[in-house]
Amino acid sequence: MTKKYRLKTSCPQCGCSAVSHLSKDEIQKRYGDLPNVEMECSECIMKYEIPMEEACPEWDKDCKLKEE
Numbered sequence: 001m002t003k004k005y006r007l008k009t010s011c012p013q014c015g016c017s018a019v020s021h022l023s024k025d026e027i028q029k030r031y032g033d034l035p036n037v038e039m040e041c042s043e044c045i046m047k048y049e050i051p052m053e054e055a056c057p058e059w060d061k062d063c064k065l066k067e068e
C-alpha cells in the first residue's frame with residue numbers, strides 16, 4: 001500500500017486552510033525537489049508558497065532520509 005503524506009497549508013491572505021493527501025510519487029511529480037510548496041487558494045485565488053517542512057514535516061524528513 002502506498003503511504004500517503006498529509007500536506008497542510010494555509011493562505012496568508014484569507015487564512016483559508018487546505019489539506020491534501022498525496023503519495024510520494026504525486027508529491028515528486030507535483031513539487032519535485034523544490035523546498036517550497038506552491039499553492040493556489042481556493043477562496044481568494046491567491047498564489048503562495050510555503051516551505052515543505054511546514055506543509056508536511058513528515059515528507060520533508062522522509063525525502064531527506066532517502067536520497068535517490
Ligand SMILES: [Zn+2]
Nearest residue numbers: 011014041044
Ligand atoms: Zn485565500
